[in-house]
Amino acid sequence: xxxxxxxxxxxxxxxxxxxxxxxxxxxxxxxxxxxxxxxxxxxxxxxxxxxxxxxxxxxxxxxxxxxxxxxxxxxxxxxxxxxxxxxxxxxxxxxxxxxxxxxxxxxxxxxxxxxxxxxxxxxxxxxxxxxxxxxxxxxxxxxxxxxxxxxxxxxxxxxxxxxxxxxxxxxxxxxxxxxxxxxxxxxxxxxxxxxxxxxxxxxxxxxx
Amino acid sequence: xxxxxxxxxxxxxxxxxxxxxxxxxxxxxxxxxxxxxxxxxxxxxxxxxxxxxxxxxxxxxxxxxxxxxxxxxxxxxxxxxxxxxxxxxxxxxxxxxxxxxxxxxxxxxxxxxxxxxxxxxxxxxxxxxxxxxxxxxxxxxxxxxxxxxxxxxxxxxxxxxxxxxxxxxxxxxxxxxxxxxxxxxxxxxxxxxxxxxxxxxxxxxxxx
Amino acid sequence: xxxxxxxxxxxxxxxxxxxxxxxxxxxxxxxxxxxxxxxxxxxxxxxxxxxxxxxxxxxxxxxxxxxxxxxxxxxxxxxxxxxxxxxxxxxxxxxxxxxxxxxxxxxxxxxxxxxxxxxxxxxxxxxxxxxxxxxxxxxxxxxxxxxxxxxxxxxxxxxxxxxxxxxxxxxxxxxxxxxxxxxxxxxxxxxxxxxxxxxxxxxxxxxx
Numbered sequence: 001x002x003x004x005x006x007x008x009x010x011x012x013x014x015x016x017x018x019x020x021x022x023x024x025x026x027x028x029x030x031x032x033x034x035x036x037x038x039x040x041x042x043x044x045x046x047x048x049x050x051x052x053x054x055x056x057x058x059x060x061x062x063x064x065x066x067x068x069x070x071x072x073x074x075x076x077x078x079x080x081x082x083x084x085x086x087x088x089x090x091x092x093x094x095x096x097x098x099x100x101x102x103x104x105x106x107x108x109x110x111x112x113x114x115x116x117x118x119x120x121x122x123x124x125x126x127x128x129x130x131x132x133x134x135x136x137x138x139x140x141x142x143x144x145x146x147x148x149x150x151x152x153x154x155x156x157x158x159x160x161x162x163x164x165x166x167x168x169x170x171x172x173x174x175x176x177x178x179x180x181x182x183x184x185x186x187x188x189x190x191x192x193x194x195x196x197x198x199x200x201x202x203x204x205x206x207x208x
Numbered sequence: 209x210x211x212x213x214x215x216x217x218x219x220x221x222x223x224x225x226x227x228x229x230x231x232x233x234x235x236x237x238x239x240x241x242x243x244x245x246x247x248x249x250x251x252x253x254x255x256x257x258x259x260x261x262x263x264x265x266x267x268x269x270x271x272x273x274x275x276x277x278x279x280x281x282x283x284x285x286x287x288x289x290x291x292x293x294x295x296x297x298x299x300x301x302x303x304x305x306x307x308x309x310x311x312x313x314x315x316x317x318x319x320x321x322x323x324x325x326x327x328x329x330x331x332x333x334x335x336x337x338x339x340x341x342x343x344x345x346x347x348x349x350x351x352x353x354x355x356x357x358x359x360x361x362x363x364x365x366x367x368x369x370x371x372x373x374x375x376x377x378x379x380x381x382x383x384x385x386x387x388x389x390x391x392x393x394x395x396x397x398x399x400x401x402x403x404x405x406x407x408x409x410x411x412x413x414x415x416x
Numbered sequence: 417x418x419x420x421x422x423x424x425x426x427x428x429x430x431x432x433x434x435x436x437x438x439x440x441x442x443x444x445x446x447x448x449x450x451x452x453x454x455x456x457x458x459x460x461x462x463x464x465x466x467x468x469x470x471x472x473x474x475x476x477x478x479x480x481x482x483x484x485x486x487x488x489x490x491x492x493x494x495x496x497x498x499x500x501x502x503x504x505x506x507x508x509x510x511x512x513x514x515x516x517x518x519x520x521x522x523x524x525x526x527x528x529x530x531x532x533x534x535x536x537x538x539x540x541x542x543x544x545x546x547x548x549x550x551x552x553x554x555x556x557x558x559x560x561x562x563x564x565x566x567x568x569x570x571x572x573x574x575x576x577x578x579x580x581x582x583x584x585x586x587x588x589x590x591x592x593x594x595x596x597x598x599x600x601x602x603x604x605x606x607x608x609x610x611x612x613x614x615x616x617x618x619x620x621x622x623x624x
Contacts, residue, residue: 028567060472068539
């Protein structure tokens with residue numbers, strides 16, 4: 001656990017937590033929440049996906065609360081947004097979208113990997129990878145009393161799903177686990193970025 | 209686990225999953241969700257009740273994700289509704305209601321049974337049977353940002369509660385477990401069907 | 417577990433459950449729910465915080481469903497409100513607020529204590545104490561399809577947080593666990609009551 005790749009993974013994981021927490025804090029401000037609401041939404045957006053996955057696979061207490069690190073990173077992001085909101089509101093939207101896509105790919109892959117380690121069926125591991133990626137945003141929207149965006153619009157969960165499936169497929173084809181993970185993360189990231197750029201949406205019943 | 213009654217139980221359980229998933233998919237279309245939202249609502253409506261029960265009694269990972277079967281059935285129902293929506297929209301409402309009542313009875317009884325196996329107090333087992341029956345619909349409504357129907361109208365949860373209580377009562381009276389289960393399921397099913405037919409509702413404070 | 421202080425704790429715990437359940441039932445009536453909805457909201461408001469805490473720390477089945485006691489107290493409170501609503505609607509609001517503040521302090525302290533017993537990091541124990549105090553009200557508001565009050569207004573979660581942190585701080589300073597608990601509970605209770613009296617709110621971004 002303490003070797004170089006694992007340290008890198010932890011760093012990347014904390015970076016993803018930071019980005020998702022920034023977005024949660026921004027959503028909290030848009031929803032007129034107070035400072036406590038902002039802390040909660042940052043934490044939930046960044047960490048609820050992983051917490052749900054860990055409860056479902058039986059890794060309790062969930063990684064997100066086994067150390068003080070994740071909560072601290074989430075609350076630091078929340079406080080940053082609270083203090084520097086005018087500055088952060090000027091960050092171009094596309095750069096946040098790109099960071100978010102990177103976080104999504106990372107969370108989906110990490111979630112799939114962990115589900116496999118806990119001996120879940122590969123098909124279920126794909127679903128749990130997707131939950132890890134999109135669970136936080138879903139709970140955030142529920143707390144804001146809105147129908148979760150991920151269920152209504154955009155190629156977002158689908159990108160997570162495709163990334164996780166690619167990773168599993170690459171492993172089945174005999175690629176090693178690192179290559180499979182990078183491949184899956186890249187598919188998720190690119191599908192998300194291209195879909196925003198091209199305004200792709202999933203089909204709905206009744207849409208023309 | 210591989211003997212005949214158990215195979216029958218699994219088949220009936222998957223049938224209940226299919227019916228509830230159909231209803232989740234229909235609700236997703238009514239709520240203007242996209243194809244991913246439809247998959248999620250089918251899964252959640254069919255399986256969230258059992259997942260909550262399993263998390264509470266400590267049977268982790270929950271049965272619903274221990275094999276690929278339940279998710280596959282739920283997604284198959286979702287895809288069927290997506291592709292054949294116009295056909296399915298013509299199915300008479302009463303037939304869906306009857307199928308749903310059967311699913312409710314089945315889930316409530318199976319949930320109560322499992323809670324007893326995990327040594328829960330009989331009174332708590334009744335509550336967990338009810339959660340198994342109505343939990344999926346409750347989470348579905350929360351995701352659609354609506355107050356869950358089950359809390360507002362109809363004799364629905366009450367039917368599940370009455371069925372579970374009947375089953376427990378029959379056991380206390382010394383009936384064997386199969387007879388008790390059939391009796392409980394029948395009470396739930398009949399109470400639900402008759403209550404829809406007769407437009408029964410539970411009392412509210414302030415209602416005339 | 418059967419000695420005098422523990423009996424006292426159980427009694428106080430059940431009293432807190434009763435007060436929170438009363439409030440859940442009142443919210444259910446305001447939300448036009450039926451009698452089943454009233455039972456659910458009473459249970460959830462009183463017990464969901466502790467259930468979430470127990471799932472997260474791995475104490476399964478959660479204390480709230482390990483005996484028939486908590487559910488019975490919650491349902492008794494619900495039935496009382498249902499039958500005597502006009503009487504209860506006349507109870508002065510301030511007295512309910514004071515009882516609620518006492519319940520909040522109790523739940524926050526008990527939650528923090530339990531998290532420490534389960535070897536959680538002190539910082540995480542503070543968060544879990546807060547979840548124990550405010551989780552029930554949060555789930556209640558989600559079921560009513562409203563943005564949880566605790567995220568929007570009032571010094572409520574903050575009081576729980578301050579009480580839990582005080583308790584942890586007092587222990588670090590070497591005070592014994594009973595004194596620390598009483599101190600923490602008092603801080604939570606007083607901060608809540610004074611903040612209502614003085615109309616304190618947390619800052620929001622964009623507020624003048």
